[in-house]
Amino acid sequence: MLGLMAGFSSLSLAWAAEQGSGLTRVTLLPQWIPQAQFAGYYLALEKGIYRSNGLDVVILTGGPRQNLEGALRSGEATFITHFLSSALKLRENGLPLVNLAQVGQRSALLLVARRGSGIRRVEDLAGKKVSIWSDFAVQPLALFRRYNLDVQVIPQGATINLFMRGGVDAASAMWYNEYHLMLNAGLNENEVTLIFYDQHGLNFPEDGLYCLDKTWRDQPELCRRFIRASLAGWEYAFSHEEESLAVILRYAEEARTGTNASHQRWMLRRMQDIILPRQTAPPLGTLRKEDFDTVCRELKSSGMINHVPVFEEFHVGASN
Amino acid sequence: MSERRTKSFHPTLAFKLGLLVLASTGLVFFVAFAYNNHVARRLMLKNVEEATQRLAQSTVARISSLLQGVERTPIFIAQQLSRPVKDTNQIVQVLRDILLSNPHIHSAAIAFEPGKFSPGLESFAPLVYRQNNQWQYRDLAQGLYNYSVQDWYLIPKQLDRPLWSEPYFDDGGANAMMCAFSVPFYRTHENRSEFCGVVSVALQLEHIVEQVSTLSLYRSGYVYLMSQNGQLISHPNLSWVFKESIFSVAEQDGNDQLRRIGLAMVRGQEGLERFQSIFTRRMSWMYYAPVASIGWSVGIVFPEEEILADLRALNRDVLWIGTIGFGLLFCVVVLLSRGVTRPISSLARQTHEIARGNLDVPLPPIRTHDEVEELSRSFENMRVALKEYIANLADTTAAKERIESELKIARNIQRSFLPKHFPPFPDKTGFDLFADLQPAKQVGGDLYDFFLLDQHRLFFSIGDVSDKGVPAALLMAVTKTLMKGVAEQDLSPSEVLGKVNTELALDNETMMFVTLFCGILDFRTGELVYSNAGHLPPLWIRNHCEVSWLELPKGMVLGAMEDSTYETRSIRLQPGDTLVLYTDGVTEAMNAQEALYGEERLLSLIELRGDDSPRSLVENVFRSVHEYAEGTPQSDDITVLVLHFSPELTPRPRSGSARTPCS
Numbered sequence: 017m018l019g020l021m022a023g024f025s026s027l028s029l030a031w032a033a034e035q036g037s038g039l040t041r042v043t044l045l046p047q048w049i050p051q052a053q054f055a056g057y058y059l060a061l062e063k064g065i066y067r068s069n070g071l072d073v074v075i076l077t078g079g080p081r082q083n084l085e086g087a088l089r090s091g092e093a094t095f096i097t098h099f100l101s102s103a104l105k106l107r108e109n110g111l112p113l114v115n116l117a118q119v120g121q122r123s124a125l126l127l128v129a130r131r132g133s134g135i136r137r138v139e140d141l142a143g144k145k146v147s148i149w150s151d152f153a154v155q156p157l158a159l160f161r162r163y164n165l166d167v168q169v170i171p172q173g174a175t176i177n178l179f180m181r182g183g184v185d186a187a188s189a190m191w192y193n194e195y196h197l198m199l200n201a202g203l204n205e206n207e208v209t210l211i212f213y214d215q216h217g218l219n220f221p222e223d224g225l226y227c228l229d230k231t232w233r234d235q236p237e238l239c240r241r242f243i244r245a246s247l248a249g250w251e252y253a254f255s256h257e258e259e260s261l262a263v264i265l266r267y268a269e270e271a272r273t274g275t276n277a278s279h280q281r282w283m284l285r286r287m288q289d290i291i292l293p294r295q296t297a298p299p300l301g302t303l304r305k306e307d308f309d310t311v312c313r314e315l316k317s318s319g320m321i322n323h324v325p326v327f328e329e330f331h332v333g334a335s336n
Numbered sequence: 337m338s339e340r341r342t343k344s345f346h347p348t349l350a351f352k353l354g355l356l357v358l359a360s361t362g363l364v365f366f367v368a369f370a371y372n373n374h375v376a377r378r379l380m381l382k383n384v385e386e387a388t389q390r391l392a393q394s395t396v397a398r399i400s401s402l403l404q405g406v407e408r409t410p411i412f413i414a415q416q417l418s419r420p421v422k423d424t425n426q427i428v429q430v431l432r433d434i435l436l437s438n439p440h441i442h443s444a445a446i447a448f449e450p451g452k453f454s455p456g457l458e459s460f461a462p463l464v465y466r467q468n469n470q471w472q473y474r475d476l477a478q479g480l481y482n483y484s485v486q487d488w489y490l491i492p493k494q495l496d497r498p499l500w501s502e503p504y505f506d507d508g509g510a511n512a513m514m515c516a517f518s519v520p521f522y523r524t525h526e527n528r529s530e531f532c533g534v535v536s537v538a539l540q541l542e543h544i545v546e547q548v549s550t551l552s553l554y555r556s557g558y559v560y561l562m563s564q565n566g567q568l569i570s571h572p573n574l575s576w577v578f579k580e581s582i583f584s585v586a587e588q589d590g591n592d593q594l595r596r597i598g599l600a601m602v603r604g605q606e607g608l609e610r611f612q613s614i615f616t617r618r619m620s621w622m623y624y625a626p627v628a629s630i631g632w633s634v635g636i637v638f639p640e641e642e643i644l645a646d647l648r649a650l651n652r653d654v655l656w657i658g659t660i661g662f663g664l665l666f667c668v669v670v671l672l673s674r675g676v677t678r679p680i681s682s683l684a685r686q687t688h689e690i691a692r693g694n695l696d697v698p699l700p701p702i703r704t705h706d707e708v709e710e711l712s713r714s715f716e717n718m719r720v721a722l723k724e725y726i727a728n729l730a731d732t733t734a735a736k737e738r739i740e741s742e743l744k745i746a747r748n749i750q751r752s753f754l755p756k757h758f759p760p761f762p763d764k765t766g767f768d769l770f771a772d773l774q775p776a777k778q779v780g781g782d783l784y785d786f787f788l789l790d791q792h793r794l795f796f797s798i799g800d801v802s803d804k805g806v807p808a809a810l811l812m813a814v815t816k817t818l819m820k821g822v823a824e825q826d827l828s829p830s831e832v833l834g835k836v837n838t839e840l841a842l843d844n845e846t847m848m849f850v851t852l853f854c855g856i857l858d859f860r861t862g863e864l865v866y867s868n869a870g871h872l873p874p875l876w877i878r879n880h881c882e883v884s885w886l887e888l889p890k891g892m893v894l895g896a897m898e899d900s901t902y903e904t905r906s907i908r909l910q911p912g913d914t915l916v917l918y919t920d921g922v923t924e925a926m927n928a929q930e931a932l933y934g935e936e937r938l939l940s941l942i943e944l945r946g947d948d949s950p951r952s953l954v955e956n957v958f959r960s961v962h963e964y965a966e967g968t969p970q971s972d973d974i975t976v977l978v979l980h981f982s983p984e985l986t987p988r989p990r991s992g993s994a995r996t997p998c999s
Contacts, residue, residue, distance in 0.1 A: 202602035
């Protein structure tokens with residue numbers, strides 16, 4: 017109830033701001049800490065792309081302590097970024113959100129397995145200790161089912177250390193994040209086998225832009241401008257690596273995330289691989305029906321969701 | 337030619353000597369210097385390696401003892417927990433005791449596996465921590481914090497051994513760098529050891545970091561500390577601490593060597609490596625050693641230039657000393673060698689004068705008592721000898737020139753004795769006469785003469801003195817004078833020869849003699865009377881082409897014997913007849929093969945040219961002899977006299993072409 021009231025007040029503030037400057041104030045809450053994973057939005061803001069689209073965007077600082085659902089419900093965040101599977105779960109749980117744009121096309125989640133443990137391909141995971149994140153367990157479990165592997169699943173925390181200390185034979189990682197942290201903790205690329213889910217029929221596109229169904233219905237034009245500017249921000253970020261890095265590092269510094277330039281450079285480059293994969297890239301921001309179907313099918317079969325939303329009702333941005 | 341100096345630089349002997357000495361000592365010096373530098377550098381690096389090794393070991397020992405102090409209590413507690421503890425208060429008391437035992441421990445927790453504390457309790461993880469100098473207690477199982485997936489719990493559980501965690505920044509309240517030491521504990525259940533939980537203490541790293549960061553080495557050397565993941569825990573570049581790992585720094589710099597060093601470090605190796613420090617951007621050395629219990633690594637970095645600063649300073653001094661020394665050495669060598677070469681140089685200058693012909697400059701006395709003095713003395717002797725020789729030469733040359741000039745005069749005088757005007761008697765008709773003498777040396781021994789005894793008679797003679805040169809010329813002059821004087825007494829040719837012989841033979845100590853032919857021609861009648869004193873027979877040309885030797889009476893050469901007698905013969909020349917008189921210079925002329933010209937050759941020539949005028953005949957004989965000699969120097973005087981009798985004619989034209997040649 018309190019949150020709802022706070023939402024109303026911030027909404028009215030937004031309206032006031034719009035009337036004052038001719039720009040519409042909106043807020044974006046990325047689902048994680050400031051890093052190159054969100055470079056496009058920071059660059060759209062920094063380079064005035066949002067303003068030139070009539071938007072006064074405030075990017076809130078995301079992170080483990082932020083509650084995306086609450087922020088969206090309260091109106092604290094007009095827009096959020098989220099993983100497709102996570103968004104579908106939220107929608108299943110009653111949060112009426114819609115996908116405005118599917119930014120990431122290729123699943124960045126992967127398994128990093130030690131070649132020293134004899135793992136050269138997926139089948140070698142049988143009988144091995146594999147750590148997985150409970151929040152992102154659907155893909156690995158589906159993979160194990162698909163290959164009929166009896167895997168010793170170990171819960172994975174927020175760090176790479178269990179894997180680095182040899183506590184498990186394989187660990188989950190984001191290609192753009194944990195994998196590089198491993199490399200920069202003394203792991204050599206030739207020591208590991210990488211298992212990408214998209215190569216095993218389990219491509220879960222991740223980062224997308226979301227807002228409440230109501231926001232979309234009430235202000236479709238605003239939403240479209242936001243999508244357009246955000247995607248333009250991504251294009252800018254990829255073509256201006258050094259400038260983007262400087263911006264990202266500044267935001268990271270402000271949020272005291274304790275990252276470094278080489279890690280953000282790696283992340284930005286991987287985001288480009290994920291957002292603009294070389295083969296069969298759909299127009300930027302598009303959610304492919306087959307990817308949507310894959311995610312829904314796997315979520316449903318793992319019992320995460322019971323109802324599959326109508327694609328067109330869920331992914332609204334790109335068709336307009 | 338050699339006197340002309342070229343403009344290019346010609347170093348002196350002293351300079352060359354100096355340079356050579358300098359170059360060779362310089363070479364020795366630099367080889368010694370380089371070797372010294374190499375060895376000293378190696379020694380210094382070895383010392384530095386030992387020093388840094390000691391520093392690393394002491395640092396590692398200090399950290400390790402601190403860590404051991406922390407480790408001891410939770411290990412003990414974990415052992416105690418192998419027996420069930422049911423009392424929560426007792427556990428909290430134990431945790432407080434842990435904090436009491438070590439002021440650097442910030443918090444302590446005992447986290448139980450779900451259901452292991454008491455069957456009814458799902459999870460239990462009591463935590464005691466310091467806050468504002470007070471104990472605070474919290475159950476980590478309460479709230480959203482899922483301790484079961486935290487590193488400090490999960491990793492020792494999975495690895496089944498006590499373990500230090502990666503350092504982390506606790507922003508929950510302590511706002512400090514921490515590192516957790518966690519010990520798993522087990523209980524025996526149905527003869528099986530069963531994991532029941534973890535005892536964990538969090539150590540504030542501030543103290544360790546402080547200790548390490550105050551360590552320094554040389555002027556700008558530094559010590560850094562990195563975790564098992566390569567994360568920088570302590571580093572003089574504070575902006576890297578907890579942000580960068582050695583690998584991210586290496587990646588950002590594109591530095592493969594640093595990544596390699598990082599890998600060795602996280603693998604617990606020890607080593608010394610030369611590398612370009614990314615922090616200081618200077619060539620540096622890094623010694624690294626592991627802190628085994630916690631998996632960390634200590635790196636000690638020291639700039640090479642500072643290690644080797646003393647050596648460099650020493651090298652600089654040595655080089656300075658060397659340079660100055662070389663300068664001095666060069667000067668000394670140049671001075672010394674100048675001392676040696678100065679006499680040589682002055683000798684060179686003086687002999688230069690001598691070479692130019694000035695022998696009057698005496699060589700300076702050199703008292704070096706060595707080869708140079710000897711050389712100088714030899715040169716002086718040579719100069720004096722040369723001067724003497726040249727003086728003698730000048731005298732001799734002067735004498736020779738004087739003699740030659742006198743001989744020239746003598747020749748002129750001698751030549752002036754001989755009648756040289758042709759035709760000799762332009763107002764006389766009845767004969768034509770031409771004669772010439774070509775001397776072998778400047779004064780010769782041949783003679784000829786002719787003069788009118790009266791209006792109708794011509795006296796003529798030709799002779800040859802036995803020797804050549806001045807004595808012969810003198811005798812020739814005497815003979816000619818005597819001949820003329822005696823002949824004018826209107827005597828017959830034999831009487832003339834007899835009288836002249838008597839005069840010449842008188843007191844003839846030189847034993848020189850003269851051959852002579854003389855005759856008197858009555859050029860109205862052609863009556864010729866003649867006598868001979870050992871001379872060659874003249875050729876008689878009759879009827880233009882008939883040539884024969886004139887029959888001669890016997891007669892001794894003049895001047896050989898006092899009482900020699902001579903005979904006069906007489907013949908009558910027909911108009912047109914010609915007599916050719918000559919000396920042995922003609923018939924005994926030699927060619928290059930030393931073959932004689934010969935009488936036959938002369939006879940043939942005269943037969944061919946019998947119709948020529950006397951002048952032409954004389955010239956032809958000379959030309960023929962010269963052609964025969966082919967440039968061989970003339971060894972004797974050559975004299976030819978031609979007399980042509982032609983009473984009906986006035987003096988003959990110069991050319992004889994009016995007459996028909998002999999067939």
